[in-house]
Amino acid sequence: METTHTVHVGDARDLSEVADDAVELVVTSPPYPMVEMWDDPFTDLDPVIGEYLDAGKGEAAFEAMHTVLDAVWEELQRVLCPGGIACINVGDATRTLDGRFRVFPNHARIVEAFERRGFHPLPDVLWHKPTNSAAKFMGSGMLPPSAYVTLEHEYVLVFRNGERRSFEPGADRRYEAAYFWEERNRWFTDVWTDIRGRLQELPDDELRDRAGAFRSSTGSPTASRTFRRCPVVWSANGSRPTGSSSSAKSPTATRRITRPKTTTSPS
Numbered sequence: 428m429e430t431t432h433t434v435h436v437g438d439a440r441d442l443s444e445v446a447d448d449a450v451e452l453v454v455t456s457p458p459y460p461m462v463e464m465w466d467d468p469f470t471d472l473d474p475v476i477g478e479y480l481d482a483g484k485g486e487a488a489f490e491a492m493h494t495v496l497d498a499v500w501e502e503l504q505r506v507l508c509p510g511g512i513a514c515i516n517v518g519d520a521t522r523t524l525d526g527r528f529r530v531f532p533n534h535a536r537i538v539e540a541f542e543r544r545g546f547h548p549l550p551d552v553l554w555h556k557p558t559n560s561a562a563k564f565m566g567s568g569m570l571p572p573s574a575y576v577t578l579e580h581e582y583v584l585v586f587r588n589g590e591r592r593s594f595e596p597g598a599d600r601r602y603e604a605a606y607f608w609e610e611r612n613r614w615f616t617d618v619w620t621d622i623r624g625r626l627q628e629l630p631d632d633e634l635r636d637r638a639g640a641f642r643s644s645t646g647s648p649t650a651s652r653t654f655r656r657c658p659v660v661w662s663a664n665g666s667r668p669t670g671s672s673s674s675a676k677s678p679t680a681t682r683r684i685t686r687p688k689t690t691t692s693p694s
Contacts (some may be wrong), residue, residue, distance in 0.1 A: 440498040448508040451592075454516075454657040457499065460492035461485065461520035461531040469495060483525025493536045500537075504544050510592030512661045513546065516554070518581035528575075534582040541586045552583035555620045583619070583657070600664040614660050622656075 435444055439455075458465040469492045470477035476495075479488035503513060520531040538548055556579060594601055606614070613621065 440502060442502045442506050445506045447505055450506045451508055451511045452658060452662045453503055453507055453511070453513045455503075455514070456516035457496050459518050459520055459533055460496070460536075461489050461522050461533070462518075463522070465492075480524070485522065485524040485527070485529070485531070488524075489531045489536070493533075493540065496537075497540055500540050500544060504546070504588065507588045508592075509589050511588045512549075513541070513586045513588065514657045514661065515541075515584040515586070516581060517584065519578060521575070521578060530578075534584060537584060541584075546586040546588055547590075549585040549587055550617060551585055553618045554581045554583055554622065555579060555618055556581060556622075585661070594663075598663075603664045604659075604662070606659075610659075614656065 437444070458468065460469070466477070466480060470480075472495050473491055476488050476491045479485075479491060507513060515537055517533050517537055519533050521528070522531065534551075542548065
């Protein structure tokens, strides 16, 4: 199997290099609003976010961060063809601000944003990523009622851009992309447990700080395995998938990887 890849580096709020309706699948993992490591990049894009955080206004900061991401979803809708699929990997956040501890439901806010744009939510995936932290318990740990459930999962949210796509009967590009039965059973469960979260191995602390998007719960190398799985699950041969990942410098920076042509090599 041969695939052709084109890599663009830019701002996901401006995908002007990609034509309207040109992509059949988008796989992306944005920075997670209200996860502290992303405070400064979000504030660089909208200084009012820092003001909200300093004032302990968590709900306002949460909404302002998602407003930044809304510009990305606008571009995503433009480039995604009718009936195209979007897969969004995101986790919720827990945080204490102004003496109040709460969860910030990033997945729910993103579902709301996509529904407002006319996308159809499809069954999603819970990606189970057990923490390796020794501090397993949140809150008071062993004492009720102030112990909290530990967040050990993220979401792969799946959306369709409008109505289902249609293919001609017996389309080769669909049948050539068919799954094996064992793959179908493993990939289409709504809980993925076989892609485990772990820290990325980096040689020094400075490099880890600059690669903040790829440590701990956000990513990867494990996220890259998720990004590889999604095109196999949700695209046919010859599709034009686009994947993006955030940089530590800007939460809307993206690397777009398109696969415009798929051919089968002679065996």
